Amino acid sequence: MLTIRTIDKAHEADLQLKNEPFPLFGLLLPAYQNGTWTYQVKRFPKENCTEMCFPDEAYHYDKLCKNSILLGAYDGETCVGLAILRHSQSHFLYLYDLKVNAAYRRKRIGMALLDRAKALAQELGYRGLYTQGQDNNLGACLFYLKNGFVIGGLDTYTYKGTSQENKPDVLFYYDAKEPRPGML
Numbered sequence: 001m002l003t004i005r006t007i008d009k010a011h012e013a014d015l016q017l018k019n020e021p022f023p024l025f026g027l028l029l030p031a032y033q034n035g036t037w038t039y040q041v042k043r044f045p046k047e048n049c050t051e052m053c054f055p056d057e058a059y060h061y062d063k064l065c066k067n068s069i070l071l072g073a074y075d076g077e078t079c080v081g082l083a084i085l086r087h088s089q090s091h092f093l094y095l096y097d098l099k100v101n102a103a104y105r106r107k108r109i110g111m112a113l114l115d116r117a118k119a120l121a122q123e124l125g126y127r128g129l130y131t132q133g134q135d136n137n138l139g140a141c142l143f144y145l146k147n148g149f150v151i152g153g154l155d156t157y158t159y160k161g162t163s164q165e166n167k168p169d170v171l172f173y174y175d176a177k178e179p180r181p182g183m184l
Helices: 009-016 109-123 138-146
Strands: 002-006 022-024 026-033 036-043 050-052 068-075 078-086 092-100 128-134 150-155 169-175
Touching: 002 109, 009 068, 009 078, 022 138, 026 138, 026 150, 036 138, 036 150, 068 092, 068 109, 078 109, 092 109, 092 169, 109 128, 128 138, 138 169
Parallel strands: 092 128
Antiparallel strands: 002 068, 022 050, 026 036, 068 078, 078 092, 128 169, 150 169
């Protein structure tokens, strides 16, 4: 049975959940016009689809728990998903990391972690959540949009001078005071 729970010191090793490849099958193309964000989806031809895998993080429980909420998705005692939420001075709790073991994807685990994060944000007095996704991680971008997030900005500078240069981050916001049904 799947459970979502806070990761405590006794389970700190669960923070080392490995990143696994995800498909790159298109781009989310946001546009800002007349005070409104819209987007288009550009899907790649099958022969141009690839995969990407983020480098594994070396999360340290004692450092993270000072300013973060650590959530794990568990199948029995096995951690199969992770959400790291960072406190912020804005009105939105920052979803810093969200990942699900590849064998457990498409089983609503990411959605369960996101639902718990939304509830925690409200319990803690935040207006909602915010996060980001690279425009070429179309699966993640569409996931956030499907789960009530809206586009709130585009960061074209964050990866300057890195191996990810020229990949903009799309900023996504979930506003509990203005809930929106999934857009897909």
